[in-house]
Amino acid sequence: MPEHNSTTELKTTTDQARLRLSSLENLDDLETWRLEVLGRHGLLTNLMKGIGDLPNEIRKEFGQIANQERANLENAYTNRLLELKNTPNDTSGVDVSLPGRLPVRGALHPITQVRRQILDVFTRLGFTTIEGPEVEADSYNFGKLRIPPDHPARDMWDTFWLDGSHLDEKILLRTHTSPMQIRYMESHPEPPIRIAVPGRCYRYEATDATHEWMLEQVELLVIDQGITLANLKGTLQEWARQMFGADRKIMMRHSYFPFVEPGVEVAIDCFDCDGSDRSCGICRGSGWLELLGAGMVHPEIIAEAGYDPDVYSGFAAGMGVERVAMVLQGVTDIRHYHDNRHPFLSQF
Numbered sequence: 416m417p418e419h420n421s422t423t424e425l426k427t428t429t430d431q432a433r434l435r436l437s438s439l440e441n442l443d444d445l446e447t448w449r450l451e452v453l454g455r456h457g458l459l460t461n462l463m464k465g466i467g468d469l470p471n472e473i474r475k476e477f478g479q480i481a482n483q484e485r486a487n488l489e490n491a492y493t494n495r496l497l498e499l500k501n502t503p504n505d506t507s508g509v510d511v512s513l514p515g516r517l518p519v520r521g522a523l524h525p526i527t528q529v530r531r532q533i534l535d536v537f538t539r540l541g542f543t544t545i546e547g548p549e550v551e552a553d554s555y556n557f558g559k560l561r562i563p564p565d566h567p568a569r570d571m572w573d574t575f576w577l578d579g580s581h582l583d584e585k586i587l588l589r590t591h592t593s594p595m596q597i598r599y600m601e602s603h604p605e606p607p608i609r610i611a612v613p614g615r616c617y618r619y620e621a622t623d624a625t626h627e628w629m630l631e632q633v634e635l636l637v638i639d640q641g642i643t644l645a646n647l648k649g650t651l652q653e654w655a656r657q658m659f660g661a662d663r664k665i666m667m668r669h670s671y672f673p674f675v676e677p678g679v680e681v682a683i684d685c686f687d688c689d690g691s692d693r694s695c696g697i698c699r700g701s702g703w704l705e706l707l708g709a710g711m712v713h714p715e716i717i718a719e720a721g722y723d724p725d726v727y728s729g730f731a732a733g734m735g736v737e738r739v740a741m742v743l744q745g746v747t748d749i750r751h752y753h754d755n756r757h758p759f760l761s762q763f
């Protein structure tokens with residue numbers, strides 16, 4: 416049976432609609448197409464409206480073809496919709512040869528980097544790293560280090576006291592890492608001891624370019640037979656050489672700490688002025704920046720730990736990590752390290 420005109424018209428119309436569909440480039444045009452072709456007042460609906468006027472013998476066939484064509488166009492519409500949604504609307508301004516945008520990467524805090532550098536050197540020199548509590552008992556921070564309650568040395572180490580009313584003794588934020596000397600000796604019945612103790616310390620004091628209220632220290636403790644001041648000096652000199660290079664000047668001079676005898680402090684030549692600038696925030700014209708306190712462990716402390724002071728001797732040291740970092744990184748104000756500003760931190 417020859418095809419009726421209406422059927423031919425139907426096929427031509429749907430073919431054209433399919434052709435237009437494939438040439439559509441954006442979702443707006445696709446929506447317009449959907450309304451024009453598949454919508455309630457669209458092409459297909461209009462063609463179906465005339466079905467009642469068709470002769471009986473072709474009405475059924477026309478209906479079947481029309482339904483089939485609608486289903487095909489609906490499928491084609493869904494496919495085109497998915498295609499357009501997955502393609503950027505406008506690719507004309509995109510340079511696909513440009514390198515991708517790098518994600519922002521974090522980094523270790525400059526103080527963490529320097530603490531690790533310090534500990535790496537001491538690890539190579541045979542020290543074991545251990546840590547201790549930041550909240551300390553009065554007796555460990557002071558008393559057992561030969562600093563009784565009325566001792567003037569307490570003025571050097573004012574701190575933040577915590578509510579310990581439920582405890583037998585006062586508790587505080589430790590002012591130095593030296594309490595770990597005592598804790599370690601108490602828990603180790605026999606030398607040899609060779610430990611490095613990193614950790615945060617707190618001091619209730621005014622801040623300036625070289626003083627913060629929160630600081631990091633690395634404590635050293637060595638106890639063995641025959642340890643002398645020469646071992647202390649040699650260890651610190653080798654550490655300084657590995658940290659700062661052979662060209663930096665290191666000075667060791669006498670100092671006082673109740674838990675060592677004799678006591679020393681170690682300073683490094685000022686990196687910000689030649690020592691003649693009285694307004695220099697680093698050295699105030701002295702030419703030196705203090706890095707650490709140290710000394711030979713007091714024989715009373717060795718005896719208190721249960722070791723025989725006639726057999727064993729040792730040295731201890733406590734260095735400021737921020738001070739070392741300032742020298743290595745050329746930072747002229749210690750307060751930059753912990754005020755958490757990204758432009759400063761992102762330099763490292």
Ligand code: FA5
Nearest residue numbers: 591593626627630705706707708709731732733735738
């Ligand atoms: C002590 O803290 C002693 N415990 C060190 C010690 C250990 C001596 C073992 C003998 C034997 P001092 O208060 O000087 O000492 O501090 C040691 C180092 O910590 C200083 O040389 C300095 O580098 C650093 N430091 C001290 N106070 C501050 C501060 N407010 N801000 C930044 N760094 C500081």
